[in-house]
Amino acid sequence: MNPLGALKITVKRGIDLIVCDTFSSDPYVVITMGRQKLKTRVIKKNCNPEWNDVLTLSVVDPNLPIKLTVFDKDTFTEDDRMGEAVIDIEPYLECLQLGLQDLPIGTAVKKVQPNDHNCLADESKVIWTGKGKMVQEMVLKLQKVERGKIQIQLEWLDLPGGGGLLSS
Known part of the structure; x- marks a missing residue:
């Protein structure tokens, strides 16, 4: 099956992550989709931590869950889990399918509130960046852990010769 496009996820930073080792942690993020x-x-x-790492997923099925898990890197033992979150891309994809053009750059196309179906810590906005592009900034509250948040940004990339999200 041909990919519909790619989802560029910029993992910006972690906020108030738990301490796994004596005084601190050595965190990294794993993102899985299928x-x-x-x-x-x-x-x-x-x-x-401040990562500002860009990870790009090839999207074949936009309904597959995207899971973000934070780990603490350990040298001699298995890495510790520091929490997880599910990235809900549905509101972002809905905005892309609106086929908007020529909005003022920086316009909030949609505001997404935290609820039981997403892991948002705060309101998230889908922002128009011009030339048919939008990004969504989000702060995810980590689940299965006392505290911790991860700030990410989503951006859709059309692939040359790909099926395209908008053509389906």
């Missing part, structure tokens, strides 16, 4: 698995680099001894 069989794809992408990783950020490890940031040593930091519970508020």
Whole structure:
């Protein structure tokens, strides 16, 4: 099956992540969608890491869940889980399919509120960046852990010769 496009996920930073080792953690993020698995680099001894790593998923089925998991890198034992979140791309894809043109750059096309179906910590906005492009900034509240958030940004990339999200 041909990919519909690619989803560029910029993993910006972690906020108030839990301490897994004696005083700190060595966090990294793993993003999975179907069989794809992408990783950020490890940031040593930091519970508020700044990654700004760009990970790109090939999207064949936009209904597949995208899972983000934070781990603490350990040298001699299995890496510790520091929480997880599901990235809900449905509101973002809905905005892309509106076929908007020529909005002022920086216009909020949609505001998404935190609810039981997403892991948002705060309101998330889909922002028009011009030339048919939009990004969505989001802060995800990590699940199955006492605290911690991850800030990410989504951007859709059409692939040359790809099926295209908008043509379906």
